[in-house]
Amino acid sequence: MKLIFEASRQGRGCSLLPACDVPVYALDAAAGRKNPPRLPEVAEIDLIRHYSALAKRAYGVNDGFYPLGSCTMKYNPKINEEIASLPGFTRIHPLQPLAMSQGCLEVLKLAEGYLCEITGMDAMTLQPAAGAHGELTGMLLIKAFHQSRKDTKRTKIIVPDSAHGTNPASAAMAGFDVVSIPSTEEGMVDVAKLREAVGDDTAGLMLTNPNTVGLFDKNILEITEIIHKAGGLNYYDGANLNAIMGKARPGDMGFDVVHINLHKTFATPHGGGGPGSGPVGCKAPLAVFMPGAPIREAACWADTGDQELEIIKRAAAEQAEGTAPPPKNDEEKEIQKAAKELLARLQQAAGPELEFGPVSPLSIGSVRAFYGNFLVVVKALTYILTLGKEGIPEASENAVLNANYLMSKVKDLYPVAYGKHCMHEFVVTLEALKKETGISAMDIAKGLLDFGIHPPTMYFPLIVHEALMLEPTETESRETLDEAAEMLRKLHEIAKTDPDILHAAPVTTTVQRLDEVGAARHPKLHYAFPE
Amino acid sequence: MNYPKELFYMKSHEWVKFLDDATALVGISDHAQDALGDLVFVNLPQAEDAVTAGESFADVESVKAVSDVYSPVTGTIAEINEALLDSPELLNQDPYGAWMIKVVNVTDHADLLSAEDYEKMIAEEA
Numbered sequence: 001m002k003l004i005f006e007a008s009r010q011g012r013g014c015s016l017l018p019a020c021d022v023p024v025y026a027l028d029a030a031a032g033r034k035n036p037p038r039l040p041e042v043a044e045i046d047l048i049r050h051y052s053a054l055a056k057r058a059y060g061v062n063d064g065f066y067p068l069g070s071c072t073m074k075y076n077p078k079i080n081e082e083i084a085s086l087p088g089f090t091r092i093h094p095l096q097p098l099a100m101s102q103g104c105l106e107v108l109k110l111a112e113g114y115l116c117e118i119t120g121m122d123a124m125t126l127q128p129a130a131g132a133h134g135e136l137t138g139m140l141l142i143k144a145f146h147q148s149r150k151d152t153k154r155t156k157i158i159v160p161d162s163a164h165g166t167n168p169a170s171a172a173m174a175g176f177d178v179v180s181i182p183s184t185e186e187g188m189v190d191v192a193k194l195r196e197a198v199g200d201d202t203a204g205l206m207l208t209n210p211n212t213v214g215l216f217d218k219n220i221l222e223i224t225e226i227i228h229k230a231g232g233l234n235y236y237d238g239a240n241l242n243a244i245m246g247k248a249r250p251g252d253m254g255f256d257v258v259h260i261n262l263h264k265t266f267a268t269p270h271g272g273g274g275p276g277s278g279p280v281g282c283k284a285p286l287a288v289f290m291p292g293a294p295i296r297e298a299a300c301w302a303d304t305g306d307q308e309l310e311i312i313k314r315a316a317a318e319q320a321e322g323t324a325p326p327p328k329n330d331e332e333k334e335i336q337k338a339a340k341e342l343l344a345r346l347q348q349a350a351g352p353e354l355e356f357g358p359v360s361p362l363s364i365g366s367v368r369a370f371y372g373n374f375l376v377v378v379k380a381l382t383y384i385l386t387l388g389k390e391g392i393p394e395a396s397e398n399a400v401l402n403a404n405y406l407m408s409k410v411k412d413l414y415p416v417a418y419g420k421h422c423m424h425e426f427v428v429t430l431e432a433l434k435k436e437t438g439i440s441a442m443d444i445a446k447g448l449l450d451f452g453i454h455p456p457t458m459y460f461p462l463i464v465h466e467a468l469m470l471e472p473t474e475t476e477s478r479e480t481l482d483e484a485a486e487m488l489r490k491l492h493e494i495a496k497t498d499p500d501i502l503h504a505a506p507v508t509t510t511v512q513r514l515d516e517v518g519a520a521r522h523p524k525l526h527y528a529f530p531e
Numbered sequence: 532m533n534y535p536k537e538l539f540y541m542k543s544h545e546w547v548k549f550l551d552d553a554t555a556l557v558g559i560s561d562h563a564q565d566a567l568g569d570l571v572f573v574n575l576p577q578a579e580d581a582v583t584a585g586e587s588f589a590d591v592e593s594v595k596a597v598s599d600v601y602s603p604v605t606g607t608i609a610e611i612n613e614a615l616l617d618s619p620e621l622l623n624q625d626p627y628g629a630w631m632i633k634v635v636n637v638t639d640h641a642d643l644l645s646a647e648d649y650e651k652m653i654a655e656e657a
Contacts, residue, residue, distance in 0.1 A: 459596060
């Protein structure tokens, strides 16, 4: 397949942009670049064929089983796309007058509310664009909290050795020192070591629960209390929220700040199909540090404290929604009359019901323009409303059931690193297989490609040697799991009988075994046009 | 696996070679390079930086993971092995020839193992 750069011919192009119909403003010449960028120049047909060819070579959750551990590659229901394509959501600009964007504000406010409810938090920002961005935002909140109390010696963030690599990276980005604590033989946080590690320099702890070996840390209340008693805050990495949605809440486990990956847990697309979205929630004492302006009810609808007026306002709201009951007595008749007048006055004023409040003076500042990846939030809200109060916990139940089902079908050949039962994912170790046959976790992963299955997460977490981490998610059928188990068992047999097949795998894919080492040592990041 | 007798080792798989009482070369063991797999990037400190026994002074990146490298000694870095920056594979090819830092003014060291004890520890871990 040719690179788009190789298909480029000078002067060729597509007229995808309409003629400009607004005044043109010249930018400050000093800020501009000296030479135009050398971009590929192709006709529309070449461009479309290029993307079609790329799409054929890609593998997504719509193509087949995708048990990529810790990534929650669940099916993305198409109704989410349908709702997010409504013109009311797509043909809008964040600077449009509030009265014209009330529906969008309501989406944001509803999403914030449901995500707060699911995580047990008091406030939520939808700005962060992905998980690691959420982590950084959360770390900055924790930093702002300590600094506002002039508690500047709290410079250390504690991270267990099984954590996602982004955790220590985010803490370091926010200016903290990272302290790693070991896991116990059961794969849990070593509580004794945690006690030794905390002190008056502890800013906080970053943890995911269930953790990266797929286990729910049974000491979680003790762990969060140790941090709180030391004066630190607890950060919940929402990577594994899919195991506990509607069942247990980070807020009730003692966490103060969380991030959620809408592109994992709430069924919005990942990666190239994205973008992602990593909302951050916090408990009330941290809300003043949140980025962006809070959405609130417009002043005329907000609680005035005047009891009589509030009764009339409630009645007016009922009338506006058409849910007002017929008046039962004279007093109610009076109220409804007053409500009708109030409603008429409000409608005449045509003021918005939702508006943005002032940004808190203690805010860490915006972490992204406007309201984050808004359409992703629309999709996630659609998902939440489609599943509802009963469906959300059921999704988690099935995610855990599916993982345990798949685990039980392969664990005699693929030893599980920790625990008897798992949550939504499990980690197996191929150390023994590698010793016996020379076949590594990488070889098995490559072999799966030949069976049309996306490989699981490999070599993670780092505390497990020759690790494969499988997360089937709740959207896979029993038949898919049976088939995957059968293929894993078959690969194990091939490893013992004919390992050369696996050393050579994959052979059915468009590209075969890639030179990952060469790519990392000598990456080609630029295209040099032949002159 | 090869563990030269004249070197000392850390439990975290670094080796140290004392050139004299106050001067030492530091690198990663044969076991470390084998477990990490093909190394693709090495992040080294700068000459004149201070190192502390038991604390991280560099990191090495393989296709699998990024790992910290801990200093067996306390002292000042006199020299770094700049060849590693362009050719991290040297750590795979010749782990004991490819020293990472040369430390002078050594004042302290971490808990160190003899080659024999280190080999025993690895055998027990396996």
